[in-house]
Amino acid sequence: MPLNAEHEIHRRRRSRNVGLGIVLVAFVALVFGLTVVKVQQGDMMEAFDHQPRVSVLPSEQPEPAR
Amino acid sequence: MIDINAYEGTPEAEFRDFVALLKPRVMSLVVFTAFVGLWVAPVDVHPFIAFCSVLFIALGGGASGALNMWYDADIDAVMRRTQGRPIPSGRIDGSSALALGLILAGFSVMMLGLAANWFAAGFLAFTIFFYAVVYTIWLKRWTPQNIVIGGAAGAFPPMIGWACATGGISLESLLMFALVFFWTPPHFWALALFMKSDYHAAKVPMLTVTHGRPATRRHIFAYTLVLAPFAIWLGLTSVGGPVYLAASVVLNALFIHGGWQILRRSEDAAIADGYAVEKRVFKLSLNYLFLHFVALLVQNWLGAW
Structure with a gap:
């Protein structure tokens, strides 16, 4: 009997590995899709990125009087 | 052929064993009611x-x-x-199941917060806590009202769906909660009457064991009476309308009638015809809930009040 004979246990293990692989790929697709939708909807995407945040800085030019 | 199995005793689970751990049949109810809750909410x-x-x-x-x-x-x-089930049959060991449960719980709450909003995520976290700790660990082995309390966990999903859309709670979502909440006890107790499960061996206090079958029959009828006004009230809110109201009145009349028949039967009569009425009411209860939520979808499509 060759050493690389496949035991029933290997089939079970493969089903687990393939399943987890599919789950991970699906999760990546899900997060990517969510990102696209959220950006398209114009949600607040501004996060802390070590830069002064444009939206909280006082505007440089005061609004012209109407 | 000599077959030395070095893996004897160490479980080598398949992927579907882990899927079975997530109770896919319960999940289908969660998916459907949560979807309806989300869809009929006034926010697109x-x-x-x-x-x-x-x-x-x-x-x-x-x-x-x-x-x-x-x-x-x-x-x-x-x-x-x-x-x-995967753990008692030895395919998955308990600690793996615990790990999967905890990781998935954290993951689903985080992702729901990012996808929808953090109120809905908090609500989901509470629901998981309620089912896993309050129901499973605390009350299931302690009180014959366990079914009633467990029903609350099953009734939260439409509220969470609603919260995903609106970011809050309102009368409509509370009434959807009440619909599932008061539906659960008659549904499960009808099952308990004809599925003579060995709860006593497991020392789980089921109403049929602790208070007897006639008491269970009275409880079933009482809950169908309590359920009806909430189901119909939902039809008078902003998600309701003539189609839902008509469906709800008919379904509740049928369900109360079924509860009444169960109440009036003696155990001997039930044994004589193989629990025919109990089985029929159990099937009716499945349709009852499904059709209520279908009616909400149809009403939403036709335009609610």
Whole structure:
């Protein structure tokens, strides 16, 4: 009997590995899709990125009087 | 041929064993009611966000299912109906189930917060806590009202769906909660009457064991009476309308009639015809809930009040 004979246990293990692989790929697709939708909807995407945040800085030019 | 099995005793689970740990059949109820709750809410949600939200709610439900199977492995091993579950049958060890449950719970809450909003995520976290800790660990083995309390966990999903869309709670979502909440006891007790499960062997206090079958019949009828006004009230809110109201009145009349028949039967009569009425009412209860939520969808499509 060759050493690389496949035991029933290997089939079970493969089903687990393939399943987890599919789950991970699906999760990546899900997060990517969510990102696209959220950006398209114009949600607040501004996060802390070590830069002064444009939206909280006082505007440089005061609004012209109407 | 010599076959030395070095793996004897160490479980080598398949992927579907882990799926079974998430209680896929319970999940289908969660998916459907959460979807309806989200869809009929007055705020429009992008279809992909809606899909993700329902998926993460379902995963949260699956996580609580895994935690439930981890804690209840001792009960499941005793009862015939549940002996084939992954942990009692030895395909998955308890600590793996606990780990999967905890990780999925954290994951689903985080992702629901990112996809929808953090109120809905907090609500999901509470639901998982409620099912896994309050129901499974605390009350299931302690009180014959366990079914009633467990029903609350099953009734939260439409509220979470609603919260995904609106970010809050309102009368409509509370009434959807009440619909599932008061439906659960008659549904399960009708099942308990004809599925002579060995709860006594597992020392789980079921109403049929602790208070007897005539008391269970009275409880079933009482809950169908309590359920009806809430189901119909939902039809008078902003998600209701003539189609829902008509469907609800008919379904409640049928359900109360079924409860009445169960109440009037003696145990001997039930044994004589093989629990025909109890089985019929159980099937009716499944349709009752499904059709109420279908009616909400149809009413939403036709335009609510």
